[in-house]
Amino acid sequence: MPLRAGEVNGEGKNEETLPDHDDEKQAKTALIELKRRIEDAIQGNCFLGKPDGSNVCQDETSKAIGKPKEIKLWGVPLMPNEPHAGTDTVLLKFLKSKNYNVHDAFENLKKTLIWRKEFKADEILEERxxxxxxxxxxxxxxxxxxxxxxxxxxxxxxxxxxxxxxxxxxxxxxxxxxxxxxxxxxxxxxxxxxxxxxxxxxxxxxxxxxxxxxxxxxxxxxxxxxxxxxxxxxxxxxxxxxxxxxxxxxxxxxxxxxxxxxxxxxxxxxxxxxxxxxxxxxxxxxxxxEYGGLKRVDDDEFSPEDKATEVNLKAHATEEIKIPAPKAGVKIAWDVTVVGWEVRYKEEFVPDDEGSYRVSLQEKEKKGEDKRSVRNVYYINEAGKIVISVHNYTNKCRKVFYRYKTKPTAPVYRSMSQK
The missing domain is CATH 3.40.525.10 (CRAL-TRIO lipid binding domain)
Known part of the structure; x- marks a missing residue:
């Protein structure tokens, strides 16, 4: 299945999981100590300090009733006694950035919270x-x-x-x-x-x-x-x-x-x-x-789930990509991109019936400065195939990526090319 934002490959671990082998014990010990320091500071309502390093109580009312004010970073609570699934991940980021030095990580975390308060980082999304x-x-x-x-x-x-x-x-x-x-x-x-x-x-x-x-x-x-x-x-x-x-x-x-x-x-x-x-x-x-890929804004033909096929194109060689069109009454859309371009590019429809004519769809020379992929759509009114020829006239090997999709549709009597 395709990945979405918020998911990762591998064994389902975050980037900030604990280190393996010899470092694991040290990291666990550091994480426990950092959480203890944070809990002591929050319970004392003096976690946030001034830039000069002096501590100030956050909320005298909450201190009087024994309930410390909740502190969050990036939406994740930092209260160790109220576990959150993301707390360890966030704290490990600060530890890792300081080579698991608890004191330095704790001070950096405090400075970050102070900076966010002064910079109004938590409200900045509302700013115009x-x-x-x-x-x-x-x-x-x-x-x-x-x-x-x-x-x-x-x-x-x-x-x-x-x-x-x-x-x-x-x-x-x-x-x-x-x-x-x-x-x-x-x-x-x-x-x-x-x-x-x-x-x-x-x-x-x-x-x-x-x-x-x-x-x-x-x-x-x-x-x-x-x-x-x-x-x-x-x-x-x-x-x-x-x-x-x-x-x-x-x-x-x-x-x-x-x-x-x-x-x-x-x-x-x-x-x-x-x-x-x-x-x-x-x-x-x-x-x-814009960078030579296949992703377009508001694309109504393809999605990231439509995977591309990779073809290696040798220097001074021609590669043919054949897209089958075994029956009439369908629309075929295709995407093609060449890494670096600098090729001669040609598309045509080749009917199965030897008595029918080939249809030239487009032919061009694509330079390297034109990074955009080629997108075309063609209505199939008889069985055949789309043949895409890519000729590499340079001394460098190229990579070609292409994908296509077939779906029933009303007839369209001309090809629609999107450069």
Whole structure:
């Protein structure tokens, strides 16, 4: 069965299950100690503190009646004496980020709760932020392990960066938008056993020159710091697309944008390797067509459950994909994508009756810059087959992914091609 957001592959374990073998005992001991410290702090109504490190009681009324105020993080209660299926998962994230040092994890958790209160992170989903940012992000798919995948496309900031990013007051708007989007994505996570409790982040730098400015680097560093400190282990992997070669080299020798720890789970893809890189982590059915996949917005023909078939296309070779059409009165829809493209592409209907004519559906040369898949629909009025020919005229091997679907329908007397 296909995976959905909130489900994972394997043995039904979260990313933050306890380590195996020698580390398991240490991790269990650390988790028990952290829960004890949290319970003591909550019972004393002094879990939340000020940024200077001093503790303040949350609620004198609740202290007087002996009932501490409930504290939640990402919707998960942190009260150890009122077990919740996701509590251990959340606490293990803080422990893991601090190498299971209980004191450091406890202090980080407190600082996170203080920051959320001051930043009003729990109310940020209700805020109406700059609508221009909405077109630079989308979240509608999952990776191969069933983790939610969200993407930020910064190219549109190029023309408006002077208006929206250069003034200092707009930096805060940018940070609040990033936090708001992070909170939206966390709503899609499942911290219970067997759930997808982390996500994949995609950042697209195509046509974005604001990255080169000192001002944007400063605000972006601040965002990465917030991410590491207050969302530990929430981002499982970051994939940065369309990174310039010179910047890739510079990042190899410095950490101006991301910390060493974030670097460990960061993948860079230069412009010519975008689709190839993404397909290592996202299935073609869940990869948007803008990046060479098969997923379209509001698709009424296919869904992610309609799996694609993979074909290896050798250099300077032609591969034929044959879609059977054994009877008339049906509609056949198909999707085809080639990783990297740079091929000659041809579609035709070949009837079984040798006395009938072949029907040419489309023929084109697809360049690498045109990443979108080919979608076509054809009404079958006699038995035959759809033959798709893909000729690779380059020295590189290619991968082809295709899928098709047949269903009864009223006749359509022309093919409908969606480039």
């Amino acid at each position: 932020l700059d609508p221009e940012f909405e077109k630079e992000s989308y979240f509608n798919t999952i990776d191969k392990e069933g983790r939610p995948l969200f993407a930020n496309v910064y190219g549109d900031l190029k023309s408006e960066q002077n208006k929206r990013l250069n003034p200092e007051e707009h930096y805060e708007k940018f940070l609040r938008w990033r936090v708001q989007y992070m909170e939206k994505c966390i709503k899609e996570l499942n911290f219970e056993l067997g759930g997808a409790d982390s996500m994949t982040q995609v950042i697209d730098w195509e046509d974005f020159h604001g990255l080169h400015t000192r001002e944007f680097r400063s605000v972006y560093r601040k965002w990465w710091t917030l991410l590491e400190e207050h969302y530990p282990e929430i981002i499982r992997r970051t994939i940065i697309l369309n990174i310039p070669l010179w910047y890739h080299v510079s990042l190899s020798f410095s950490s101006r944008l991301i910390t060493h720890k974030m670097n460990a789970n960061t993948i860079f893809a230069r412009p010519g390797k975008v689709t190839e890189t993404l397909l290592k982590f996202v299935s073609p059915e869940n990869l948007p067509v």
